[in-house]
Amino acid sequence: MEFKIGEKLELRLEKNSTFIYIDGIKFIQCKYLLINVQKESLENREYLINSVDELLYHEEYTKYNKSESDYYKYNNRLSPLEEFRAHSSNLQAWFENNYDTRLLHSNLSFPLLKKLTESGDSVAKTAFKEEIAKRIASGYTPTIKYLIIEGFIDFLNNEEVEVAVRDLKYINLGNCDLKRLPEYIFATKDLKELFLDFNNIVEIPPRITNFMNLEILSISRNKILKIPNFISQLKNIRILDLAHNYFESIPNTIGNLENLEDFNLSQNNLSSLPHSFKNLKNLKRLDLSLNKFSLFPNTICQIILLEHLNLSNNKLESISSSIGRLVNLKYLNLSQNQLELLPDALENLKLLKTLSLNGNKLKILPNSLKNLTSLEFLNISGNILEDFPDFLGNYLKLKEITIDKEQSLRLNKKIRIILKKKKVSLRILKKKQIIRKWKSLNEFDPKTPFITSVYKGGTWSCTCPKYVFRSFYKNSTCNHILKFKQIYEQDEKI
Secondary structure (H helix, E strand, O other), rough: EEEEOOOOEEEEOOOOHHHHEEEEEEEEEEEEOOOOOOOOHHOOOOOOOOOOHHHOHHHHHHHHHHOOHHHHHHHHHHOOOHHHHHHHHHHHHHHOOOOOOHHHOOHHHHHHHHHHHHHHHHHHHHHHHHHHHHHHHHHHHHEEEEEEEEOOOHHHHHHHHHHHOOOEEEEEEOOOOOOOOOOHHOOOOOOOOOOEOOOOOOOOOOHHOOOOOOOOOOOOOOOOOOOHHHHHHHOOEEEEOOOOOOOOOOOHHHHHOOOOOEEEEOOOOOOOOOOHHHHOOOOOOOOOOOOOOOOHHHHHHOOOOEEEEEOOOOOHHHHHHHHOOOOOOOOOOOOOOOOOOOOOHHHHHHOOOEEOOOOOOOOOOOOOHHHOOOOOOOOOOOOOOOOOHHHHHHOOOOOEEEHHHHHHHHHHHHHHHHHOOOOOOEEEEOOOOOOEEEEOOEEEEEOOEEEEEEEEEEEEEOOOOOOOOOHHHHOOHHHHHHHHHHHEEEEEEE
């Protein structure tokens, strides 16, 4: 069976599969089918859906269909002939709307439009570059990344690309194999958010200071060797993510970023912070994990508004009593260090909800910890505790305590009974060090498998974007860790 569309396009049903032909030459097989999509539905103002690409990932769509793959399974309910007719109808609508790429998935519409252009289709030739520019200007990240990775953006000259990006306020070029920032992004007038994670960028260019209104800058998982002084000119930055790079120091000018609220410096080679760091008066979240701190950075104790502090996986042997000044702290992670004692000043942290002390060399827990009246989550696994103080059963808001298997054998019956009455969850870590690789990951499409790890003492980590960018998510972890915990941790409701 055949269905002709215009002079160039033709669909054929062959061996129960639908194929697209251009000028009589087989081009591609139609594998997936999206049915009952009208052009008007793509202009739904309530949900701001502007293309089939967006529809596939829209929360209302996925809520109804559970997942994209589940939706495509619906094709099995259609006969090959019904599927052929549906594909024909979709391609006919695309043709009648002058090859509007919003009406088909990008991985079909753009290769098809390119081939039609090469075949001499005059309408396609006019629409090809216009559609590329239009979809870039739409600001929809998955489509823009597709156009970059597949090389379609290269069909536009510099001026055309600059015009397309000019009004964008959000740009995400993560995982695009970039070695430097593309020149065209500097054409934006009022860029607010820029994500460049998972690339091979070596340096931050001076022209980044053109983005005077930038509020979020994320350049994690690159190869940056130095943080330049001029980064301090980004006065409106609220969130700055420089995690997983290679720099050894922070410039003293960093203290000029007075609007900074969230600063991620995890997994670099830092061993100290500049004195000006104390000037980050509005900082609420600070991640210094996986660095080389052997001395506690006292300068952070002058940032009174700090609520979240992660110093895990360093080489700290002691914690300064100055930490007691951080009276607004709600989350404190000191895991995987070399701590033998804790300062009594911790008792001043009346708002603290989560305290992670796992993987240290603690023999005792000081009585001052009993004054942490807001504590909900406590992790003390991976320590050489000689005894468990009775105040562990006295926390009014405690929801969960994490200990290791050896500690569970020494936990006295009195505390167990108290925890049971208060319905506190006792999480017992069964293994000391486990690593698992994931090949299929939710909405992410990585080139290499992501790795989830749990280290001695119960510190969990994952290399997937959701965990790396967890400060931008409502959830504090990712699904890979949640699944991993179900396997390797044992919950006991005592």
